[in-house]
Amino acid sequence: MRGEASRIADRTSRDSLAPRLREAGDDAWRIGNELFSITDLLDHSTHVERALTDPSRSLDDKKRLLTTLLGDQAHPLTMEILTDLAARRWSRSGDIANAVEDFGVDAFMYAADSAGSTLTVSVQLAELHSALLNLPVVRARLYDEKVPAQVRIRLLHTVLGGNNLDPIAMRLAEHATANLRNRRYLATIQWLINKFSRHMGESMVTVTTATPLTPEQIGRLSHIYSSRLGRAVHINSVVDATVLGGMRVQVGDEVTDNTVVAQLQQLRRKVRVSA
Known part of the structure; x- marks a missing residue:
């Protein structure tokens, strides 16, 4: 501190x-x-x-x-x-x-x-954060000090595949792995998201679902989280078919995962413990 x-x-x-x-x-x-x-x-x-x-x-x-x-x-x-x-x-x-x-x-x-790309950059950083949540091995490589910075950056580009990020979002994502500064990769990305959210005067709420949210669902979520947080929010809707169903909501560092895949993983852990 x-x-x-x-x-x-x-x-x-x-x-x-x-x-x-x-x-x-x-x-x-x-x-x-x-x-x-x-x-x-x-x-x-x-x-x-x-x-x-x-x-x-x-x-x-x-x-x-x-x-x-x-x-x-x-x-x-x-x-x-x-x-x-x-x-x-x-x-x-x-x-x-x-x-x-x-x-x-x-x-x-x-x-x-x-x-004119402030919101786009914020959303793309949130999508990157969401995409890496289920890739622990990749995350670990992105902040592995034993791996040269250029190799880490190439890995980041591989993870992004054909997704063309805004140049500013890409530069910030590269900075997070090139300049590790004794931080985990996702922690740095979340820090950047929070800074952009404060800069825009609103909070970013990333909602991951298997199918796209409807405008009505986005409106309800916006109302719920604006009331809960006491400030304007932007709902970043991320579609990820691998979650199968349900919803994962991330606000800052807090993640509430009620997806089907998360429930299945929890069930497997319980079965292993009781076996």
């Missing part, structure tokens, strides 16, 4: 620079990629993390370090964000990498806003 100083630094910096990111338009894609690259660099260099968060070093000294790391190729707003973060006080040095990653995700959310 981040200490109080880090939480304040992260929130103050992002609140201050959010308008600039929002106005970046198409450049937000480039900025997000640069910030993800810096996140990876910081994760693999505690020396740089400490240098950028050392309160005894002057900001000018930190700027020179950033210029050495980034050269003159980085987007000016990327440099401005990193300089702003370096000027803040942090509870521990590793927290600055978390803040850089947060900014990177923010940049991609604003890029999605600019492209």
